[in-house]
Amino acid sequence: MTVTPDTSAAAPTPRSLLDFQGWSRAQLESLFETSKMMQEVLARPVKKVPALTGFTVATVFFEASTRTRLSFELAARRMSADVLSFSAATSSISKGETYKDTLLTLDAMGVDAYVIRVDAAGVCHQAERWLGKPIINAGDGWRAHPTQALLDAFTLLEALGSLEGKKIAIVGDILHSRVARSNAELLPRLGAEVVACGPATLLPGTLPGVQLSTDLKTGLTDADAVMVLRLQNERMDKGLLPSLPEYIAGYQVTQERLDWAKPGAPLLHPGPMNRDVELEGPLADSSRSLVERQVANGQAIRMAVLYHLLVGKKPRGES
Amino acid sequence: MNGELLIQHVRLVDSRGEHGTADVLIGQGRILSLEGGDARRHIDASGLILSPGFCDPHAHLREPGQEVKEDLTSGLTAAARGGYSDVVSMPNTLPPVDRAEGVAALKEKAARIGQARLHPAAALTQGQEGKRLTEARLLAEAGAVLLTDDGRTNEDAGVLALGMQYAASWGLTVSVHAEDAGLRRGGVMNEGGVSFRLGLPGNSVYAESARIARDLEIVRYVLAQLGGRGPQAKALLHVQHLSSARGLELIRQAKAEGLPVTCEVGPHHLTLSEERLESLDPLYKVAPPLRTPADAEALIQGLLDGSIDCIGTDHAPHTQDEKELDLLRAPFGIPNLEVGWPLLYTELVLKRDFPLPVLLERFTDGPRRVLGFEAIWLEAGAEASLVLWNPDQERPVEPQRFASKAKFSPWAGWKLRGWPVLTLVEGRAVFEGLEQPA
Amino acid sequence: MEANPKFKSQLLSADEVRRALTRIAHEVVERNKGTQGLCFVGIHTRGITLARRLVEIIRSFEGVTPPMGILDITLYRDDLSEIGLQPKVRETRIPFDLHGKAVVLVDDVLFTGRTARAALDALIDQGRPSRIYLAVLVDRGHRELPIRADFVGKNLPTSKTEVVKVHTLEDDGEDSVELWEH
Numbered sequence: 039m040t041v042t043p044d045t046s047a048a049a050p051t052p053r054s055l056l057d058f059q060g061w062s063r064a065q066l067e068s069l070f071e072t073s074k075m076m077q078e079v080l081a082r083p084v085k086k087v088p089a090l091t092g093f094t095v096a097t098v099f100f101e102a103s104t105r106t107r108l109s110f111e112l113a114a115r116r117m118s119a120d121v122l123s124f125s126a127a128t129s130s131i132s133k134g135e136t137y138k139d140t141l142l143t144l145d146a147m148g149v150d151a152y153v154i155r156v157d158a159a160g161v162c163h164q165a166e167r168w169l170g171k172p173i174i175n176a177g178d179g180w181r182a183h184p185t186q187a188l189l190d191a192f193t194l195l196e197a198l199g200s201l202e203g204k205k206i207a208i209v210g211d212i213l214h215s216r217v218a219r220s221n222a223e224l225l226p227r228l229g230a231e232v233v234a235c236g237p238a239t240l241l242p243g244t245l246p247g248v249q250l251s252t253d254l255k256t257g258l259t260d261a262d263a264v265m266v267l268r269l270q271n272e273r274m275d276k277g278l279l280p281s282l283p284e285y286i287a288g289y290q291v292t293q294e295r296l297d298w299a300k301p302g303a304p305l306l307h308p309g310p311m312n313r314d315v316e317l318e319g320p321l322a323d324s325s326r327s328l329v330e331r332q333v334a335n336g337q338a339i340r341m342a343v344l345y346h347l348l349v350g351k352k353p354r355g356e357s
Numbered sequence: 358m359n360g361e362l363l364i365q366h367v368r369l370v371d372s373r374g375e376h377g378t379a380d381v382l383i384g385q386g387r388i389l390s391l392e393g394g395d396a397r398r399h400i401d402a403s404g405l406i407l408s409p410g411f412c413d414p415h416a417h418l419r420e421p422g423q424e425v426k427e428d429l430t431s432g433l434t435a436a437a438r439g440g441y442s443d444v445v446s447m448p449n450t451l452p453p454v455d456r457a458e459g460v461a462a463l464k465e466k467a468a469r470i471g472q473a474r475l476h477p478a479a480a481l482t483q484g485q486e487g488k489r490l491t492e493a494r495l496l497a498e499a500g501a502v503l504l505t506d507d508g509r510t511n512e513d514a515g516v517l518a519l520g521m522q523y524a525a526s527w528g529l530t531v532s533v534h535a536e537d538a539g540l541r542r543g544g545v546m547n548e549g550g551v552s553f554r555l556g557l558p559g560n561s562v563y564a565e566s567a568r569i570a571r572d573l574e575i576v577r578y579v580l581a582q583l584g585g586r587g588p589q590a591k592a593l594l595h596v597q598h599l600s601s602a603r604g605l606e607l608i609r610q611a612k613a614e615g616l617p618v619t620c621e622v623g624p625h626h627l628t629l630s631e632e633r634l635e636s637l638d639p640l641y642k643v644a645p646p647l648r649t650p651a652d653a654e655a656l657i658q659g660l661l662d663g664s665i666d667c668i669g670t671d672h673a674p675h676t677q678d679e680k681e682l683d684l685l686r687a688p689f690g691i692p693n694l695e696v697g698w699p700l701l702y703t704e705l706v707l708k709r710d711f712p713l714p715v716l717l718e719r720f721t722d723g724p725r726r727v728l729g730f731e732a733i734w735l736e737a738g739a740e741a742s743l744v745l746w747n748p749d750q751e752r753p754v755e756p757q758r759f760a761s762k763a764k765f766s767p768w769a770g771w772k773l774r775g776w777p778v779l780t781l782v783e784g785r786a787v788f789e790g791l792e793q794p795a
Numbered sequence: 796m797e798a799n800p801k802f803k804s805q806l807l808s809a810d811e812v813r814r815a816l817t818r819i820a821h822e823v824v825e826r827n828k829g830t831q832g833l834c835f836v837g838i839h840t841r842g843i844t845l846a847r848r849l850v851e852i853i854r855s856f857e858g859v860t861p862p863m864g865i866l867d868i869t870l871y872r873d874d875l876s877e878i879g880l881q882p883k884v885r886e887t888r889i890p891f892d893l894h895g896k897a898v899v900l901v902d903d904v905l906f907t908g909r910t911a912r913a914a915l916d917a918l919i920d921q922g923r924p925s926r927i928y929l930a931v932l933v934d935r936g937h938r939e940l941p942i943r944a945d946f947v948g949k950n951l952p953t954s955k956t957e958v959v960k961v962h963t964l965e966d967d968g969e970d971s972v973e974l975w976e977h
């Protein structure tokens with residue numbers, strides 16, 4: 039076989055996926071291409087390839103999220119990487135044991151890449167400074183959750199063909215949402231127009247590249263797709279929302295309100311869903327819902343991300 | 358004439374300006390002469406500048422209770438290295454300094470350490486709980502120079518009014534960390550485009566300005582209450598670590614109106630801004646937060662026109678482990694005592710033509726005026742609490758070499774000039790960084 | 796990455812390529828005793844073109860079109876560090892059941908044998924053929940693994956520093972095999 043060098047996305051892949059800074063559109067599209075190939079792997083009877091044999095991927099979850107952790111771990115195993123799984127409540131972190139200690143201890147076990155979830159923005163950046171290894175941000179505080187945005191975009195691309203000129207509405211607690219922030223960073227780069235809408239107390243003052251609105255109708259009107267976010271109960275506790283019925287009255291996405299959007303506009307939700315809070319129950323199970331596609335695509339996306347970050351590297355210990 | 362130390366060929370610069378080159382003879386804790394004389398020790402200070410020792414109205418030295426972050430020895434040594442002969446320690450220790458015994462114990466220990474002189478600030482309220490006033494008269498007698506609940510933002514307006522009213526009788530100014538707790542919420546950086554984008558809880562400029570506006574109203578109220586009975590020479594209210602153009606504007610107007618208020622600004626608010634948080638490094642987490650470049654610019658103007666009285670370092674050391682927590686959990690604050698002067702000399706005087714005498718004023722006479730201390734002049738008979746510094750030699754900031762226990766700095770690696778080489782307290786060398794001839 | 800390679804000589808002309816492929820096609824049918832159960836899987840990129848040619852040649856003399864699939868072995872390589880920094884996983888599509896089939900894996904050049912090894916693994920993950928053959932246009936030697944080709948267009952002894960370039964009409968505008976020096 040003769041190898042022809044590929045010059046289409048000439049810049050090297052960034053070391054880490056902390057957010058989308060440093061990722062060009064060509065690199066993102068190349069990730070989507072690889073994800074399609076991973077879908078083919080996932081459709082086989084043997085859903086496993088030896089690509090990452092010898093590599094060790096650590097999932098480090100300072101904040102519990104079983105679904106996301108399992109998705110990453112299965113993705114790593116399907117690429118034949120060894121998986122080191124670490125979960126600890128952040129409470130133990132603030133009690134003397136530091137992130138740095140924990141990460142350096144894991145690093146001594148010979149880890150090649152880290153998947154990190156944490157409740158505070160920026161820890162993945164700190165980890166990259168301390169470890170100098172590829173870090174995949176699996177959600178840091180309110181800041182970013184790039185693989186979620188990638189799987190959302192990938193699912194939207196499947197459903198809509200292209201995002202060029204498409205209006206995507208994001209509904210809910212935008213201010214505290216890493217999913218919203220990562221989508222706000224990614225979708226406009228793929229040509230989409232993003233409108234984020236929610237209660238005034240749950241909207242940031244500005245978000246680059248995104249139109250913000252407190253009016254659900256403005257948000258949903260002519261939308262090509264609608265992404266509904268999970269509402270956290272603690273927003274009520276912190277006094278940012280008067281009550282759940284108050285939220286539902288203003289911002290629940292119902293069948294009736296969905297009619298403001300383009301006919302057949304699909305629904306996305308990052309999960310886990312509060313049925314009958316942010317989304318009217320039956321809609322969640324309707325054919326409009328792409329939630330299951332999102333979960334399935336999450337696998338392919340995460341396999342692709344691991345591959346892109348480790349390609350060209352040797353497993354540690356191999357000279 | 359006979360003295361202990363002769364500093365030869367030295368340029369004299371203080372807040373009044375340049376005074377040419379002199380041979381400064383020092384003995385018995387005083388400047389004996391500017392025209393030389395005999396001394397046991399001679400220093401050839403060609404190319405160096407002699408100025409009055411710096412005075413910091415705002416440093417957290419952490420003793421008692423948090424010696425793992427800093428203690429009097431490390432903190433006062435850091436101050437001496439930074440060119441400071443005088444430092445005011447904040448009372449938010451464990452327990453808070455809220456009784457005369459605590460003030461006396463600190464002063465006594467600091468005297469034994471023999472580095473920069475310590476002037477403790479004491480709590481305004483018992484336990485800094487914002488409820489019952491502390492014993493201002495007894496505290497003043499023991500040597501407290503300010504009353505403050507800094508470290509907290511105690512909200513009760515009535516308590517603050519009573520505190521100012523009462524403290525004024527004993528010659529004490531009340532100083533405040535002016536941020537409204539409700540507006541500030543859990544903010545860890547300036548609220549605005551950057552915080553929204555980074556997904557970090559924001560702390561708005563309005564949390565500062567609303568609190569300053571309220572506290573200035575309380576000053577007007579207290580003045581009315583006091584009638585002609587005060588205040589004396591000093592201000593009723595000192596606003597600490599001003600961070601915003603809005604806050605500055607309120608104080609500028611209050612001063613124009615003649616209100617007895619003073620304020621300070623920290624080196625970080627003059628030289629850094631919120632974009633630094635894009636690195637997501639808790640190193641830049643300070644309270645009040647770093648604001649916009651426009652705010653920093655306004656503060657520099659305020660420092661120049663005198664709206665801002667002085668530089669307060671807000672030296673706030675923490676352990677490395679604490680500063681390596683995440684941005685939500687890491688504590689606010691950075692160690693500033695050892696970089697304050699070279700930083701502002703380089704960034705303001707050398708890079709922006711900020712007048713050197715004015716900057717010196719904000720490090721020397723300004724803070725002394727706020728605290729009710731006497732100014733130090735470069736003349737025979739003056740107290741020999743002085744700093745000799747090198748305006749030319751460039752050196753990077755090397756936090757690992759700090760005397761402070763907090764060996765990190767947002768200015769690490771910045772190449773600065775103006776480093777102190779000798780700090781004198783009443784004629785005694787408390788810091789010597791002179792290159793000794795071999 | 797590599798210094799400019801220099802052209803040395805042409806190893807096969809367009810006619811020689813065509814004749815080699817025709818011969819391989821006949822040998823395959825002969826070995827398989829007809830086209831029963833026969834299928835082709837081409838390895839990216841030029842292996843696919845060559846597999847297409849072989850299928851077409853067989854159709855021309857047997858009147859039967861054996862099914863054909865394409866295989867990307869990127870995820871099966873044992874040298875991730877040598878792929879370079881550009882991740883490019885290409886399509887794998889085998890639109891028929893491999894079970895019980897006689898598969899002819901097609902590649903342009905057989906060299907160390909690592910590509911063929913990876914291709915065998917990739918193929919076996921897709922199903923269980925009764926027989927796998929390996930067909931290559933050029934065998935240039937220097938095997939690092941115990942792998943040999945069943946059908947070879949031309950054996951060409953080379954030195955390890957030389958590069959064999961296979962050009963096809965479809966991919967490159969002409970059929971030829973050239974020898975280049977690194």
Ligand SMILES: [Zn+2]
Nearest residue numbers: 507508534597
């Ligand atoms: Zn403070």
